Each structure stands twice: as C-alpha cells, then as structure tokens.
Amino acid sequence: MSIKEISKVQVGDMILKYELEEDFNTAGFSIHPADMDEEDNKSKFYRINSMVQMKLVGDKYPNCYGHGSSMRNGESANFLDYQSQIVEETEDKTIVKTFLKDNRGYDVVHMITYYEGDDSFEMKNIITNNSEAPITLEMISSFELGNITPFIEGDAPDSLLVHRLRSKWSHEGRLYTETVEDMQLEPSWSTWSVSTERFGQTGSMPVKKYFPFVAVEDTKNDVFWGVQLAHEASWQMEIYRQDDALHLTGGLADREFGHWTKTLQPGESFETPYAIVSTCHGGGIDMICQRLTKAGQKYLEDAPESEQHLPIIFNEYCTTWGNPSHENISGIIDAIKDKGFEYFVIDCGWFKEDGIPWDISMGDYNISPTLFKDGLQKTVDLINDAGMKAGIWFEIDNIGPAAKAYNTTDHQLKRDGYPISTYSRRFWDMRDPWVTDYLTKKVIGTLKDYGFEYMKMDYNDTIGIGCDGAESLGEGLRQNMDASVDFVRKVKEEVPGIILENCSSGGHKLEPLMMSICPMASFSDAHETEEIPVVAANLHRAILPRQSQIWAVIREKDTPKRIAYSVANTFLGRMCLSGDVTNLTEEQWKPIDEGMAFYKKIAPIIKNGFTHRVGPKLTSERHLKGWQGVVRVGENNEAYVLIHTFRGEYPEYIEVELPKNCPTTIADVYSDTDVDVVVENGVLRYKTSDEMKAMAVRLV
Numbered sequence: 001m002s003i004k005e006i007s008k009v010q011v012g013d014m015i016l017k018y019e020l021e022e023d024f025n026t027a028g029f030s031i032h033p034a035d036m037d038e039e040d041n042k043s044k045f046y047r048i049n050s051m052v053q054m055k056l057v058g059d060k061y062p063n064c065y066g067h068g069s070s071m072r073n074g075e076s077a078n079f080l081d082y083q084s085q086i087v088e089e090t091e092d093k094t095i096v097k098t099f100l101k102d103n104r105g106y107d108v109v110h111m112i113t114y115y116e117g118d119d120s121f122e123m124k125n126i127i128t129n130n131s132e133a134p135i136t137l138e139m140i141s142s143f144e145l146g147n148i149t150p151f152i153e154g155d156a157p158d159s160l161l162v163h164r165l166r167s168k169w170s171h172e173g174r175l176y177t178e179t180v181e182d183m184q185l186e187p188s189w190s191t192w193s194v195s196t197e198r199f200g201q202t203g204s205m206p207v208k209k210y211f212p213f214v215a216v217e218d219t220k221n222d223v224f225w226g227v228q229l230a231h232e233a234s235w236q237m238e239i240y241r242q243d244d245a246l247h248l249t250g251g252l253a254d255r256e257f258g259h260w261t262k263t264l265q266p267g268e269s270f271e272t273p274y275a276i277v278s279t280c281h282g283g284g285i286d287m288i289c290q291r292l293t294k295a296g297q298k299y300l301e302d303a304p305e306s307e308q309h310l311p312i313i314f315n316e317y318c319t320t321w322g323n324p325s326h327e328n329i330s331g332i333i334d335a336i337k338d339k340g341f342e343y344f345v346i347d348c349g350w351f352k353e354d355g356i357p358w359d360i361s362m363g364d365y366n367i368s369p370t371l372f373k374d375g376l377q378k379t380v381d382l383i384n385d386a387g388m389k390a391g392i393w394f395e396i397d398n399i400g401p402a403a404k405a406y407n408t409t410d411h412q413l414k415r416d417g418y419p420i421s422t423y424s425r426r427f428w429d430m431r432d433p434w435v436t437d438y439l440t441k442k443v444i445g446t447l448k449d450y451g452f453e454y455m456k457m458d459y460n461d462t463i464g465i466g467c468d469g470a471e472s473l474g475e476g477l478r479q480n481m482d483a484s485v486d487f488v489r490k491v492k493e494e495v496p497g498i499i500l501e502n503c504s505s506g507g508h509k510l511e512p513l514m515m516s517i518c519p520m521a522s523f524s525d526a527h528e529t530e531e532i533p534v535v536a537a538n539l540h541r542a543i544l545p546r547q548s549q550i551w552a553v554i555r556e557k558d559t560p561k562r563i564a565y566s567v568a569n570t571f572l573g574r575m576c577l578s579g580d581v582t583n584l585t586e587e588q589w590k591p592i593d594e595g596m597a598f599y600k601k602i603a604p605i606i607k608n609g610f611t612h613r614v615g616p617k618l619t620s621e622r623h624l625k626g627w628q629g630v631v632r633v634g635e636n637n638e639a640y641v642l643i644h645t646f647r648g649e650y651p652e653y654i655e656v657e658l659p660k661n662c663p664t665t666i667a668d669v670y671s672d673t674d675v676d677v678v679v680e681n682g683v684l685r686y687k688t689s690d691e692m693k694a695m696a697v698r699l700v
Contacts, residue, residue, distance in 0.1 A: 003048060009087060009096055010034055011114035011121055014279050016096060020082055021048035027082035027098060029110070030147040033223060033281035046147055046245035050077040052100060052108050052125050053141040053249050057261065062194070064242065070196040071139040071254050072240055072247075080108060092116045105131030115298055119291035120278035125251075126271045129264040136471070137262045142251030143275035148225055149218035149246065159220040160246065162239060163285055164199070165211035165542055170526040171621055172507040173211065173538030175285065180246065183239070191243040200236035200250070202258050203462035204397075204427075204481055205508035211542050212511050214239065214248060215288050224280050224288035228295075230512035231273035232481040234258035234466070234474055250275065253474060259465045260474025276512055289541035290610060296515050296544050297608075303519040304453075304497045306389065310546055310574055310603040311342035312596060314388075315456075318527055318553040318578035322349035322358040325371040326379045335581045337386040340596050343454050343499070344383045345391035350376070356402045359460075360424060362395045363403035365442045380450045389499070391454030394443050397484055398425045398461060411435050413467040413480060425461040430483035431469065439487060440494075447495045455491065456522075459504035488517055501549065510543050523548045523573060528555075530565075530692065531621040533644045536572035537630050540611040545632070548573030552595075556583040560591050561693060564672035567595030568694035571642050571670075572630060573606065575599045591672050598670040602698055605634035614656050618646075626650050627688075633662050639699040641684055647691050656684040658699075668698040 006018035006027060013035065019028045028048035053072045060075035061067040083099040098110040107128045114121040123143045129135050149160055160180040165173050180186065185195045201208045212229035214237050229235050229250055236257045237250035251272050255261055264270055278291040300307070314336055320328050324346050333344070349358035350372070351365050367376045383390040399405050399412070406426055411434050413420045413427040420427055428435045447455060466473025467480060492498060502509055502518035506525030515521060521543060524535045536550045550573040552566040570576065575596065584592075614629040625648030633639040639662045643654060658664060664679045675695050676687035686695060 006082070007085060009094070011094055011112075012119060014121070016112065018051075018085065018098065019048055024078065025081040026078065027051050027080075027100060028146045029144060031145060031225065031277070031279045033279055035281055036221070036223065046243050049073060049144065049146050049247055050080050051098065051110050051144050051146070052080055053077050053139065053144050054080075054108070054127070054137060055139040055254070057136040057138055064192055064194045066194045066196065068256065070194060070198060070238060070240060071256060072196075072238065072249060073194075076102070079104070105129065106135065115295075118295050118298070119280070120276050120295045122274045122295075123277050124272050124274040126269055127264070128269040129266055132266055134263050134265050137264070137270065138260070139254035140251065140270070140272055141249045142229060142272040143227055143249065143277060145225060145227070145248040145277065147245045148216055148248065149221065149223060159218060161217040161219060162197075163215040163217060165213050165538070167207050167209060167211055167507070169505055169508070170524055170529070170535070171531075172207065172510065172524050172535055173542050174621070175538070175541065180241070185239060185241045185246065187241055187243050193242070195241045197239045198236055198257060200234065200253055200257060202234045202253060203464050204233060204477065205459070205462040205504055206232055206235060206511045207508050208462065212237070213292070213542065214250070215285065216246060216248065217285065222282050224283070224285070226278050226288040226292050228276040228292045228512050229273060230276065230516070232485055232509070232511065232513055233478045234260065235273075252478065255472070255474070258474045259472055260478070261472040262475050263471045273513070286541065286611060286613060293542065293544050296512065296547070299516040300519055300544075300546070304499050306342065307499060307519045310607055312340060312599065313343040313345060313549065313574065313576040314341045315345040315347055315551070315576055315578050317347035318551070319581065320347075320349070322347070322352070323371070324350050326374065326382075329379055330382060331582045333382060333386045335584070339593070340600070341388055341577070343391055344386075344388040345393065345454060345456055345501075346379070347393045347456065348395070348458070350392065353402075360400040361402040363399035363405035365394070365446065376450055380452065384451075389453040390451070391456060391499070391501075392446065392450075392452050393456045393458060395458040395460060396439060396443055396487065397428055397430060397459060399428065400425065411438070413463060413476075414469075415467055415473065417468065420463060420467060422461050427463055429467075429469070430480050430487060436487065436490075440490070444491055444494050447491070447498065453497065454499040454501070456501040456503055457488065457518075459509060485513065485517070488514075492517070507539075510539070515543055515547060518547070520547050520549050520574060523550050527551045527578070528553045530624055530646075532566070532569040533572060533628060533642075533694070534618060534621050534624065536569055537611075537613060537628065540572070540613075540630075545573045545609075545611070546607045549576050550574060551576045551578055553577075554579035554581065554584065554588070554592065556580040556588075558588065560587060560672040561690070563588055564591040564595065564670070565644070565692060565694045567592055568642060568644070568670065568696055570595070571599060571602060571606070571640065571696055595670060598668060598696065598698070601668060602638075602640045604636065605632055605638050605640055609634040609639075612659055627654060629654065629656050631656060631658060631662065633659055637663050637700065639663055640696055641699065642694070642696045643686055644694050645688050645691055650688060652688060654686045654688060656686075658682050658684060663699045665700050666697050667700045670696040
C-alpha cells in the first residue's frame with residue numbers, strides 16, 4: 001500500500017489534507033487543527049477510503065460484513081479515480097475542487113467552500129452522468145472525514161468519545177456521549193470486519209430523534225472534529241471503522257436507511273446537501289459546537305434591520321389558546337403597550353370556523369368573520385398603532401381534516417396512490433404548480449394585503465419515509481422538501497423585509513438550511529415547563545442563541561419568584577412573552593419589566609458571544625435536581641452569568657470559575673429578590689437561598 005500526499009490547504013486555523021493511495025488511485029480526505037503536528041496523530045495502520053462515498057444500483061455491495069449496515073466502500077466508491085484539483089481564492093472565500101472519475105463515464109466534483117472569518121467550512125459533492133445510459137444512485141455522501149485520531153500502539157483505550165445531540169418533542173438537544181468501545185467501534189483482531197454506527201432520521205422533521213450533528217473527541221490530545229448537515233428531509237450519519245482510523249460520513253439517508261434512490265439520465269447532475277465541518281484543538285464540546293453554529297452568522301447580515309438589536313416578541317398563543325380575536329387582542333395590547341415589545345404575533349386560530357378547533361382546520365385560511373367582525377386590517381392597524389410589527393401564523397405545508405382543502409387530493413402527497421394521512425394532517429405536494437399558486441394567494445397574498453411584517457411558520461406532523469412521484473419514496477420526499485424550502489424563499493422575495501420564524505412543533509426544524517433562511521426559530525414547545533432553561537441551554541450547541549426564541553409564559557397565579565424564573569429563561573436566547581398579561585398586578589409586572597430591561601442590556605452578548613455551560617450533569621429534565629449555570633462572554637468586554645437552582649441538593653454557595661477572557665465587575669443583577677453574589681479572584685460566588693430560583697448578573 002503506497003500513500004502519497006496530494007495537497008494540504010489551510011483554511012482559517014484548519015488544515016485540509018488530501019492523500020492518494022497510488023495502487024488504486026483512490027483519493028482520501030482528512031482534517032486537523034493547524035496548530036498540531038499531524039504526525040502526533042498518525043496511525044500505525046490505516047487505509048485510504050474514498051473521499052466520496054457512493055453506491056450505484058448494480059455495483060457490488062461492501063465486503064467485510066458491511067452489507068445491510070453500511071453502503072460505504074462498495075464497488076462504486078472504489079471505482080472513483082483521482083483526476084485533479086484546483087484551489088480558487090477570492091477576498092471572502094476559498095474553494096477547493098477535487099475531480100474524481102469513474103471510467104464508465106461518471107464524474108464527481110468534491111467541493112469545499114471556506115468563508116473568510118468562519119471557524120468551519122462547507123462540503124458537498126456533485127455527480128454528473130456523462131455516460132450514454134441512465135444510472136441510479138442508492139447512496140451518495142455529502143461529507144467524508146477519514147483518519148480521525150487512529151489508535152496508536154501503546155496509547156490507552158477509552159480515549160475517543162462520540163457526541164450526539166438527541167432530540168424529542170419538548171426535550172430538544174440533549175447531549176449524548178459514548179466511548180467508541182461502548183459503541184463496538186474498535187477494530188477487530190484482524191482489522192478485516194467493519195464496525196459501523198449509522199443513525200439519523202426518516203421523514204420531514206429533520207430534528208426528530210437526533211439533530212443532524214456528530215462530533216468526535218480525542219481526549220488524549222484534546223482534539224475535536226464536528227459536522228452539521230443542512231437538509232430538510234431524511235438524513236443519515238455514519239461512524240465507521242475497519243482499522244486504526246475512524247471515519248465520519250453522511251448526507252442523504254440512503255436506500256437502506258431512507259428508501260432513497262435517484263436516477264440520472266445521460267448529461268444529468270445531482271448535488272448533495274451541504275455539510276458544515278470543523279476541527280479544533282481544545283475548548284471542549286462547546287467549542288466545536290459553537291465553531292459550527294458560527295457559520296450561520298454570515299446569513300444573518302442581510303436579516304431585517306430590526307433583527308440586528310434582537311427585539312422582544314409577544315405571542316398571544318398562550319393567552320388565547322388558538323382563539324385570537326380583535327377583542328382579546330385589543331385587551332392584550334392595552335396591557336403591554338409602552339412596555340417595550342416590538343413584534344406582536346397573531347398565532348393559530350385566526351382562520352377557524354365556529355365550533356371547529358384550529359388544529360384540524362388549517363389549510364383554507366379564510367379570516368374568521370366571528371373572531372374578526374370588522375376584518376383583520378383593523379387588528380393589524382391596532383398592533384401597528386401601538387408601535388409593534390404585526391405577525392401571523394401559518395402552517396404552510398399541511399392541511400387539517402376539517403378544512404375544505406383536505407378533499408383536494410389531486411394536489412396532495414400520496415404513497416402507494418393514497419393520500420398520506422395522519423390523524424391530524426395531510427400534506428400539500430409542494431412540487432405541484434397548482435399548490436404554489438394556491439399558497440401564493442393564501443399565504444403571500446395575506447401577508448401583502450394586510451401588511452404583515454412577521455410570519456411564524458409551523459409544521460406539526462411528519463411525512464414519514466416518503467411519497468410517490470419520483471423514482472423512490474425517499475427521492476419524492478427530498479424533492480417535496482426542497483420545493484417547500486423554495487416556497488419560503490419565494491415568500492422572502494415577494495415580501496421584502498419579512499421576519500420569518502422557523503417553527504415545527506417547537507423545535508423539529510432546527511437545522512442549518514432553514515436557519516440560514518430564517519432569522520429566528522422557536523426553540524421548543526416546552527412553553528410552561530420548569531425545564532425550559534435546560535432545553536434552551538442545550539440549543540446553544542445546535543443554533544445561534546440570537547435565533548433561539550424562548551418563551552416566558554406568565555400566569556396570573558405566578559409568584560414573583562416563578563415569574564423571574566420564567567423571564568430569566570429568555571436570557572438564553574430571544575425573549576418572547578405570552579400568558580395572562582391582562583390580569584397581572586403591579587407586583588407581578590415588576591420582575592417582567594426589570595427582566596426586559598436586563599435583556600436589552602445583554603442583547604449584544606446574546607447576539608455575539610461564546611457560551612460556557614457549568615454545573616453538574618442533569619440526569620432528568622422532567623424532574624430537575626441540582627443546578628445549572630451558563631456563562632456567555634461577549635465581544636466588547638461584557639458577559640453575563642445565569643444560574644438556576646432546581647430541587648434536591650445543591651451547594652449553599654455555587655462557585656463558577658469565570659473564563660480567562662471574562663470581565664469580573666458586576667454591573668447589574670436580576671432576580672426576584674436581592675441576592676448575595678460577588679466575584680473575587682475570577683470566581684463568581686453565589687449564595688443560594690431557594691429552590692426553583694433564577695439569578696443573573698451582567699459583568700463588565
């Protein structure tokens with residue numbers, strides 16, 4: 001086995017390394033931090049795996065017991081020969097294109113794009129069928145990272161950790177860490193059989209079961225590799241090992257995992273979803289995560305001007321529970337005007353017919369003449385006159401069984417010829433021009449006609465494995481979800497300056513593609529739960545806090561302590577209030593007003609900063625015990641520390657060692673009562689006084 005270097009390219013503080021196994025003309029790809037000597041991490045034995053993993057129907061499946069658990073390293077990938085490479089550099093980005101060829105007439109471009117100032121880069125693959133006959137893909141990767149911290153003879157085992165972010169409704173983003181040994185990803189005695197862990201999700205909710213994220217940590221050398229995938233439909237990632245080297249690969253869910261095949265006619269090309277990739281030396285799991293999420297900042301530079309100072313939102317859903325009307329909105333506005341809110345969102349139910357719940361009637365979107373007797377414009381004008389931008393809720397893609405549109409099955413997604421139906425939803429075929437015209441009238445037309453400046457986009461069920469209308473169910477799903485994203489882009493084009501909130505049952509679409517289009521997202525549906533600060537802090541590893549809309553739902557029975565707990569949760573992202581605001585006393589408004597003032601002071605730190613999680617590992621999110629702390633350090637010598645005490649045992653004094661670059665002077669304190677908190681010798685010391693209590697300090 002003869003391996004030679006093709007090239008090394010430095011992007012930011014990362015080295016891209018391209019290698020060639022000369023015996024087979026196979027090109028491999030790996031990365032490492034620029035400040036490390038790669039020889040420190042050199043394996044005693046590793047094979048080059050093709051930098052593009054793909055499988056064509058008719059080619060041989062992988063060897064070594066891989067078939068059925070992996071489609072990597074089959075005949076199609078091994079047929080790809082290295083051809084050439086070019087590096088294109090401009091002021092704001094570097095593009096590396098590596099050209100591979102299958103001599104049967106299939107060409108692949110492996111493409112990396114690095115944007116100046118990022119701590120990560122984007123990777124994707126483009127395949128073109130230049131043969132004279134159709135070909136059918138059943139797997140193609142978006143990314144492949146090889147030679148990850150191979151086991152070195154003499155080193156201790158248990159040095160490699162795999163980090164994933166698990167997710168379920170109202171419990172998004174839980175960090176899940178395993179050793180490669182516990183995952184049975186050690187090489188066998190002969191290094192012949194393969195070990196693999198393939199995971200992901202199937203359907204149209206990309207953040208269901210897992211976030212499209214994985215990171216590997218070398219605890220011996222303090223090195224991390226991490227990937228996020230930008231994709232709205234079924235996806236997969238795979239951790240693979242045969243010899244001393246660990247490999248990460250992923251992209252579209254393949255035929256085995258996601259029912260996907262794709263046929264390319266002669267001359268046709270196919271481009272994979274892009275992956276965001278990074279590596280770093282030191283900083284812990286939070287460092288690699290925030291290097292990945294930082295990639296989203298560049299897409300927010302063109303966000304509406306109002307989004308640049310992270311204004312506060314009021315959403316009436318937990319006030320009216322799907323029954324908004326001109327009358328109750330008028331009462332809410334009387335209670336909150338002049339409080340400092342800048343967005344007011346009319347949530348679901350504005351369209352419902354008398355006696356029919358909102359959650360089975362979406363799709364027709366005719367304004368309720370009962371709820372809005374004088375039409376919707378009068379209510380929008382009321383919101384605008386109070387100094388707020390008006391927003392409205394739509395569930396664009398889905399149709400409820402009580403809607404007349406439910407029976408327009410010719411324009412809905414089908415599987416095996418039948419409309420795809422759950423107990424509460426059917427789904428528009430977003431590829432259908434008739435559907436585009438219908439939604440343009442109903443959604444974009446409503447936004448334009450009433451001057452809405454904000455739209456909350458919900459999505460409350462999943463299509464599942466896929467739909468008819470393409471060469472496979474998975475490809476039908478991919479095409480439909482691509483068309484769905486294109487409609488969101490159409491909204492932005494036709495309603496300039498619109499503020500889009502990405503919502504899918506709270507948090508089922510928190511992936512980089514949608515987050516690059518929307519300046520804000522719903523963080524979760526955990527609107528009134530005690531675990532909000534845990535879920536909200538979890539999401540700092542997945543999306544930018546400036547995009548994470550966190551709700552404080554205030555009830556008229558709430559004590560000031562409970563109100564301060566709820567309000568303080570919003571310091572972990574974008575502040576949104578809802579609840580019984582028309583019935584609150586002056587005593588109850590006090591912690592709200594003070595919390596809003598505190599939020600506005602820390603908004604620049606939320607917008608641009610680095611998050612450090614502190615505190616013990618929490619075993620249960622529904623039954624919280626102990627405490628949690630978050631330190632977020634901004635760019636202008638400012639920071640804030642947020643501490644929540646829960647139930648059970650926690651220390652009398654919580655001590656938080658502040659990061660080296662963190663200021664240490666307390667400028668402001670927020671809680672429901674006076675608190676005993678000081679900073680001495682770089683350590684914040686807080687005397688706890690009660691369970692289920694929140695305290696925040698701003699440091700300068």
